Amino acid sequence: MEIVMSVLAGLLFMTGVYNLLQKQLLRIVIGTALISHGAHLTILTMGKLKDGAAPILTDGVENYTDPLPQALILTSIVISFGVTSLLLVLAYRASKINHTDNMEKLRGNDYE
Amino acid sequence: MILPVLLPFIIAIFIPFLSKWKEKFHTGIVVTIVPLIIFIYFASFFAGGFSAVTKTYNWVPSLNMNLVFHLDGLSLLFVLLISGIGTLVALYSIYYLHTTENLGNFYVYFLIFMGSMLGLVLSDNVYALYSFWEFTSLSSFLLIGFWNHKHASRYGALKSMLITVFGGLSLLGALVFMHSITGTTSIQQMLADSEAILNSEFFPLILILLLLGAFTKSAQFPFHIWLPDAMEAPTPVSAYLHSATMVKAGLFLVARFSPMLSSSEWFFIIVSSFGILTLCWGSYMAVRQTDLKGILAFSTISQLGMIMAMLGFGTKVAVFAAMFHILNHATFKGSLFMVAGIVDHETGTRDIRKLGGLMNYLPMTATLAMFGVFSMAGFPLPFLNGFYSKEMFFLSSLDLSGQGDFASIVASLVPYLAVFGSIFTFVYSMYFFFGTFRGRANLGKLPKKPHEAPVGMLISPAILVLLVVIIGLFPSFINEPFISHAATAVYGADASKDIYFWHGFNLPLIMSLTVVAFGTILALTIPRWSSVYSYVPGVLSLNKAYDFTVDKSVSFSSKLTRGYMNGSLALYMKLILGAIILVSFAFFFLTDGFAIDTSQLASVTTIELIVAVTMAIAALGTIFTNNRIAAILILGVVGYGLSMLFIIYRAPDLALTQLIIETVTVALFLLVFYHLPSLNSRGESKPAKISNWIISIGFGLLVTTVAISSHSSKWFDSISSYFVENSYKLGGGDNIVNVILVDMRGLDTIFEITVLGLAAMAIYSLIKIKNKKEE
Numbered sequence: 001m002e003i004v005m006s007v008l009a010g011l012l013f014m015t016g017v018y019n020l021l022q023k024q025l026l027r028i029v030i031g032t033a034l035i036s037h038g039a040h041l042t043i044l045t046m047g048k049l050k051d052g053a054a055p056i057l058t059d060g061v062e063n064y065t066d067p068l069p070q071a072l073i074l075t076s077i078v079i080s081f082g083v084t085s086l087l088l089v090l091a092y093r094a095s096k097i098n099h100t101d102n103m104e105k106l107r108g109n110d111y112e
Numbered sequence: 113m114i115l116p117v118l119l120p121f122i123i124a125i126f127i128p129f130l131s132k133w134k135e136k137f138h139t140g141i142v143v144t145i146v147p148l149i150i151f152i153y154f155a156s157f158f159a160g161g162f163s164a165v166t167k168t169y170n171w172v173p174s175l176n177m178n179l180v181f182h183l184d185g186l187s188l189l190f191v192l193l194i195s196g197i198g199t200l201v202a203l204y205s206i207y208y209l210h211t212t213e214n215l216g217n218f219y220v221y222f223l224i225f226m227g228s229m230l231g232l233v234l235s236d237n238v239y240a241l242y243s244f245w246e247f248t249s250l251s252s253f254l255l256i257g258f259w260n261h262k263h264a265s266r267y268g269a270l271k272s273m274l275i276t277v278f279g280g281l282s283l284l285g286a287l288v289f290m291h292s293i294t295g296t297t298s299i300q301q302m303l304a305d306s307e308a309i310l311n312s313e314f315f316p317l318i319l320i321l322l323l324l325g326a327f328t329k330s331a332q333f334p335f336h337i338w339l340p341d342a343m344e345a346p347t348p349v350s351a352y353l354h355s356a357t358m359v360k361a362g363l364f365l366v367a368r369f370s371p372m373l374s375s376s377e378w379f380f381i382i383v384s385s386f387g388i389l390t391l392c393w394g395s396y397m398a399v400r401q402t403d404l405k406g407i408l409a410f411s412t413i414s415q416l417g418m419i420m421a422m423l424g425f426g427t428k429v430a431v432f433a434a435m436f437h438i439l440n441h442a443t444f445k446g447s448l449f450m451v452a453g454i455v456d457h458e459t460g461t462r463d464i465r466k467l468g469g470l471m472n473y474l475p476m477t478a479t480l481a482m483f484g485v486f487s488m489a490g491f492p493l494p495f496l497n498g499f500y501s502k503e504m505f506f507l508s509s510l511d512l513s514g515q516g517d518f519a520s521i522v523a524s525l526v527p528y529l530a531v532f533g534s535i536f537t538f539v540y541s542m543y544f545f546f547g548t549f550r551g552r553a554n555l556g557k558l559p560k561k562p563h564e565a566p567v568g569m570l571i572s573p574a575i576l577v578l579l580v581v582i583i584g585l586f587p588s589f590i591n592e593p594f595i596s597h598a599a600t601a602v603y604g605a606d607a608s609k610d611i612y613f614w615h616g617f618n619l620p621l622i623m624s625l626t627v628v629a630f631g632t633i634l635a636l637t638i639p640r641w642s643s644v645y646s647y648v649p650g651v652l653s654l655n656k657a658y659d660f661t662v663d664k665s666v667s668f669s670s671k672l673t674r675g676y677m678n679g680s681l682a683l684y685m686k687l688i689l690g691a692i693i694l695v696s697f698a699f700f701f702l703t704d705g706f707a708i709d710t711s712q713l714a715s716v717t718t719i720e721l722i723v724a725v726t727m728a729i730a731a732l733g734t735i736f737t738n739n740r741i742a743a744i745l746i747l748g749v750v751g752y753g754l755s756m757l758f759i760i761y762r763a764p765d766l767a768l769t770q771l772i773i774e775t776v777t778v779a780l781f782l783l784v785f786y787h788l789p790s791l792n793s794r795g796e797s798k799p800a801k802i803s804n805w806i807i808s809i810g811f812g813l814l815v816t817t818v819a820i821s822s823h824s825s826k827w828f829d830s831i832s833s834y835f836v837e838n839s840y841k842l843g844g845g846d847n848i849v850n851v852i853l854v855d856m857r858g859l860d861t862i863f864e865i866t867v868l869g870l871a872a873m874a875i876y877s878l879i880k881i882k883n884k885k886e887e
Contacts, residue, residue, distance in 0.1 A: 001714040005757075006819035008724045012750070014812025015731040017689060021682050021804045023796070026788050030734050030747050033777065037754050042815060044761060046822045047830075050714040054762040057839060057846040065762045067839075067848040068832045073766055074853060075864050081773045082871035088784045089875045101789045107679030 005045040012038030025091035025101040032087060036080035040073045113167045113181045116150045117234060120227035124220045131216030139215040140206035147198035147226060154191045157183065158593050164601070166236065166300070182236035182300060185597025186367055189435060190233040190360070192594075193442050197356040198226050200572035204450055205348040207569040208457060218258055218346070225251035229357055233364055237297050238287040245283065245329075248358050249276040255353060256345040268341035271658065275338045279328025283365070286321035289314050299368060306372035316378070322369065323382060330362025332420055333390040336413045337654050343405040347453030350405060355412045355449055356442040363416065363438065366423050367431075371604035374426035377519055383424030384512075385522050388529045390417025395536035399543055399638065400645050404452040404462040407544050408445065411488065414537060415441050418505060421526070423602075425508050432599040432609045433504035439595065440497040440583065444487040447576035448544070451481040454569055455548060460559030464544075469553030473562040476570055478549040483577045487584070489541035489631070490534060492624050494613045497583035499624070506530060506620035531623050538631025543638060587611035686807055693810045696818075706817060709824035720760055727753035740790060744781040748774060765849045 012034050019031030052063030055070060095101040123146050131139045157165070164184035171179045183191070202222070209215060228247035235241040249272075257269030291297055293312050294305045302309065309315060326332075331339040342354050353359070366373075366383065373379040394414025401407045419441070422434035454477050455470065456462045471478045486493065490502030509530045512523035555561065583590055588611065596608035615621060634641070676687060700706055730749035737743050751774035758767035796804070835848055835856065843851035853861050 001716050001720060002823050003708075003710075003713065003820060004716065004721070004724055006816045006823070008728060009819055010812040010814075010816030011728050012731050012812075013815040014808045015735055016808075017811045018735055018804055018808035021685055021807065023682065024789070026740060026743070026785060027734075029781075030743060033747055034731060034734065034750065037750055038815065040766075041754065041757070042819045044758075044763070044766075045819050048712070048714070048823075049761050052762070054764055055836070055848040056764070057836075057848065064836055064848065066830065066832045067835050067852060068830070070763045070766055070849045071852040071857065073763075074769055074849060075860065077766070077769050077773055078864060079867060081777060082868045084777055085780055086871045086874055088780055089878045092784050092787050093878050095788055103681050106681075 001049055002045050005041060005049065009038045009041040009045060012041065023103045025095060025103065028103070029084060029087045029091055033080070033084050036076065036083070040076060043069045043073055043076070113165070113183065113234070114169050114179065116153050117181070117227060117230045119150060120146055120223040120230070124223040124227070127219045127223065128216045131219070134211045134215045138206050138211060139219050140202055140209065143219045143222060144199055144202040144206065146223065147195040147202060150230070151192060151195035151199060154183075154188065154195060157188060162188070162593065162597055171240075178237060179240055180236035180298060181234040183234060185594075185599070185601040186364070186435075187233045187601075189439065189594065189598040190357075190364055191230060193360075193439065194226060194229050194233070194357050197352060197442055197446055200446070200575055201348045201352040201356075204351070204453070204569060204572040205346070207566055208348055208453055209346065214258075218255075221251050221254040221258070222349075222352075225255065225353060225358070229361070232361055236299050238291060238299060238302070239297060241299070242280070242284050242287055245325075245361065246277065246280050248353075248361060249273065249280055249329075252276070252342070252353050252358055255349045256342045258346055258349070259344070262344065264341070265344040268338070268344040270662075272338040272342045274662070275328050275335055279325045279335070279362075282321040282328075283325025286318045286325065289318045289321070303369070303372050306375075309372060310376065315376070319373065319376065319378060319382070322365070322373075323386075326362035326365045326420075327386060328362070329365070330359050330416045330420060331390075331413050332362070332386050332417060333393050333413075334654050336390060336394065337658055339413055340401075340406055340409040343403070343409050347405070347449060347456065350408070351446050351449035351453070355408070355445045359412065359416055360419075360438060360442075363419050363423065363434070366420065367434070367602045370423060370426060370431075370602055377516055380424055380426060381519050381522055384421050384526060385424075387417045387419070387421025387424050388526055388533070390414065391421060391533035392529055392536070393417075395533050395540060397649075398540035399536060400642070402464050404455060404464055404467075404544065404548065405449070407464070407540055408449055408452060411537070411540055411544075412441075412445060414533060415445065415488075418530075418533070421530075422505060422508060425512055425526075427508055427511065428599075428603055428607050429504060429511070429609070430508035431603045432595065432607050433501050433508055435595050435598040435602065436504065436611070437501035439590065440487070440501050440580075443576045443579045443583070444484040444498055447480060447573040447580070448484040448488065450569075450573040450576070451477055451484065454565040454573075457569070458560065458565055459562045461557075464547045466554065466557040467548045468551040469549070470562060471549040472553065474549075474564050476564055477573075480570070480573045480577045481545055481549060483580055484573075485541045485545040487580050489538045490624060490627065491538075492621070492628070493584075495581045495584040497580050497587070500584070500587060500611055500613070502534065503615070503620050503624060506534075506623045507615075510619055527623070531626060534623075534627045535630045535634065538627050539635045539638070542631070542635040546635075587613075686803065689807050689811055693807070693814055696814055700817065700821075705821060707821045707824040717760075720757070723753050723756050723760075727757075738790075740785045740788070741782070744778060744785060747781070748778040751777065763849075765847070 016031045016034030016038055019027045019034060022028060022031070047066040047069045050065070052065045053061045055064045055067035057064075091101065094106065098106060100106065123142070127139060127143070130137075130142060162185070164182065166183075167181045169179040169181075205218075205222075209218060225248060228244045228251060231244035232241060232248060235244060253269045253273040256272055257265050259265045260269075289312075290302055290309055293309050293314070294302050296302060296305070309318065312318070328335045339354060339359065343350055345354065370379075391414045394410045394412075394417055398407050398410035398414065401410060415437070419434050419437050422430040422437070425431075452462060454474065455467065458474060458477075459467065459470070461467065483496070487496040487498035490496075490499050492499050492503075506527070509527045512526055513520070591611050592608070599607035599609070676683065727750050730746040730753065733746040734743050734750075737746065751770065755767045755770035755774065758764075758770055835852055838856075839845060839848040839851045843855040845851040845855070
């Protein structure tokens with residue numbers, strides 16, 4: 001199953017990166033969201049899947065799944081939520097002020 | 113000993129505040145006191161006989177980087193030069209720089225230079241020496257560019273920076289080599305262990321790198337081209353940095369390491385021939401200059417070449433003469449620079465073609481100049497110190513014996529070249545003096561009507577000229593306490609020597625007289641033979657080579673940078689991701705990192721497959737749909753699918769969090785999407801599309817490979833069992849994930865909350881601030 005999940009994670013990254021390379025702001029935000037989903041799945045897969053009970057201490061259970069990746073992912077989910085929402089509002093402001101969401105036109109000032 | 117070195121830096125901090133009252137109280141007055149204190153402090157080391165002192169101050173002990181100060185005869189000579197000339201130059205600058213100038217900046221740079229130069233000559237640690245070395249380059253850069261509204265100043269500053277920092281990096285290379293061979297960072301210990309370095313296979317490289325550092329700093333041919341352009345600096349700076357002290361740092365370096373290097377035959381060949389060549393070229397080119405300071409710049413180059421050559425000779429007489437001449441050169445050249453500054457200040461020009469006959473208008477200045485000039489020319493008179501060291505230079509050039517074929521050729525050529533260079537030294541000295549002060553005055557050409565300089569401006573050159581005369585009359589006055597110690601430190605054995613005016617009618621005296629005779633003839637007939645300059649150097653100019661290199665590298669790099677820094681963020685992302693993909697795969701391939709282990713896989717169940725396929729289709733869907741709502745909703749499908757996977761993989765906390773967050777995210781997307789333009793106009797060209805696909809597929813492959821490999825290879829034991837065992841004991845909770853988050857890694861979670869808080873504030877302000885156009 002881990003191999004299937006690795007492939008799925010790779011696929012999420014692939015679609016995420018493809019969206020990231022687009023010109024429209026909304027697609028870029030979607031791309032970052034997909035990349036963070038892919039990252040979470042990768043972290044989970046790198047450990048062992050279904051290797052024991054859920055990591056909640058219960059009498060009589062000896063084997064638990066690895067709790068460490070889960071703790072990492074939990075932090076990451078929350079942070080990526082922060083990132084996504086900030087990017088969304090940023091995209092909203094940027095397109096409101098510049099009247100475009102095309103990244104190729106949002107190049108900032110000329111160099112120098 | 114650390115306090116005198118740090119004193120300039122400490123005072124420099126207060127200079128900006130002091131310079132607020134510069135109208136009433138010239139900042140230079142404070143700055144004059146600083147080197148004076150340092151001078152008195154170090155002069156006190158003479159009391160009761162001098163012997164070398166070493167002091168250690170811990171700086172970065174873990175890296176073996178300590179401030180170790182070693183004060184021996186060589187350092188003392190330099191320290192007294194730095195502080196002594198520093199005092200006089202600071203005093204001179206009070207009258208030279210008007211209070212309308214940016215005095216704060218000037219004196220801060222000045223003090224930084226002074227402190228770094230003191231540190232440079234006192235450091236025993238090679239890395240501290242290197243740091244101070246670069247600091248002197250930096251402060252020199254800032255001082256040359258002090259009048260930064262002038263193009264020539266900026267050009268000169270950049271040129272000196274590029275050349276000396278190039279040399280500085282070479283020096284660093286040599287120091288690193290020597291450190292790794294001997295295993296010590298102390299110069300004294302390196303010198304004690306010099307056999308290890310001399311026998312190392314890297315010795316030729318070390319020698320070349322070290323000498324590159326010294327030659328660039330001390331303006332040796334062909335790196336001398338920065339020094340004439342450095343004359344754009346205010347004259348006190350030229351007198352101080354570019355004549356008396358900083359340009360001698362290269363000589364100091366060679367002298368410092370010469371107990372080790374001088375036993376190498378190549379050291380003799382390289383240093384002597386470059387020194388002699390610089391002496392000849394510098395003095396030859398000096399006669400061609402029309403700017404007073406230009407003459408002095410080339411004169412400095414040639415004098416530095418002469419000292420360098422003597423250090424290369426490495427004999428007892430030569431080393432002694434080198435130390436003696438370092439001191440003498442500082443006295444007469446310092447006074448001449450100040451004279452040039454006075455002439456510039458009082459007449460408004462330094463162009464020797466416009467000057468002439470100033471003897472009647474600036475009699476005091478002319479008198480001072482006369483002593484300086486004749487001392488520089490090595491005129492055989494008993495009250496000119498320049499003659500003594502020049503005479504010793506001739507003497508040392510005569511008793512050279514090279515061992516190898518090449519070395520003996522060099523040794524036999526040296527006396528002739530020494531005389532040739534000295535003849536031109538004589539010529540430019542006379543040209544400088546007679547061109548400025550004698551001849552017919554042409555006041556109409558001068559921007560200002562000339563009159564004698566204020567007394568304050570004459571004090572410093574007068575003291576220097578007084579030194580010229582005192583050293584000339586009573587050479588033993590500075591010999592025993594001063595020069596002998598320096599020469600001994602460089603030579604490695606006792607190198608004290610008596611200085612006499614009259615040596616008897618011998619070969620060195622004949623050489624001196626030849627110089628005077630030919631020099632007088634050539635000086636009188638300059639206009640007749642000066643057309644020779646159109647043949648040598650003619651069109652071949654080192655400056656053109658420098659300009660060509662700099663211009664081409666600037667235009668090439670700006671072209672290259674404009675090529676990829678075109679403002680398109682997508683392109684930047686592509687380059688970054690492409691680099692990650694290439695480097696990672698290359699690393700995978702080189703380290704044979706790919707591993708796949710199918711023995712410990714979890715079983716494949718239908719429900720997981722269904723979820724996975726759904727997520728895959730949804731993820732691909734985000735790419736192909738052109739409908740905003742559809743894109744957002746299928747992104748939601750991916751998120752909810754992920755939370756289902758979390759349930760299957762026994763991560764209830766993750767599943768819950770993911771569910772909530774996904775819901776809120778989708779809601780947020782739906783709130784915002786209305787304000788964003790539709791996704792229809794993709795406007796993606798075909799090549800861009802192909803490269804996007806290549807990059808994204810490559811990145812996806814990379815992630816899959818990394819995930820499979822890291823799952824399949826377990827190099828270390830997992831630390832997770834610790835959390836399972838201690839969750840209840842230490843954290844008092846059954847939910848291990850929660851205990852990790854809020855207890856064992858509680859600090860991480862606090863920062864996570866902080867990040868979220870910051871994001872919330874940013875979002876709030878982004879919504880709240882109103883663009884001016886919107887209002």
